[in-house]
């Protein structure tokens with residue numbers, strides 16, 4: 159079992175683990191949305207529709223550091239690997255031109271997207 163993959167379902171937007179029924183987002187009818195957490199998805203829509211993956215990564219890294227889950231460098235490395243493969247960002251990464259921010263990282267050609 160790969161050690162760095164989170165167990166169980168996790169939010170396909172911010173990568174938060176979805177452990178309790180309360181953690182899940184809701185669709186238009188108020189039913190559970192299995193792919194997203196309640197912070198990201200509510201009533202059938204994203205709570206922050208204009209957020210970019212980079213912004214979400216910063217938010218999630220900050221959260222993990224504050225919660226004492228792992229230090230910032232580790233959180234950044236983990237999320238930088240996981241996030242581009244989440245459903246929300248997979249779709250948008252291929253739809254918009256990739257901004258070369260000098261990171262040297264490539265998203266293209268990921269078989270899981």
Ligand SMILES: [Zn+2]
Nearest residue numbers: 169172195198
């Ligand atoms: Zn989320």
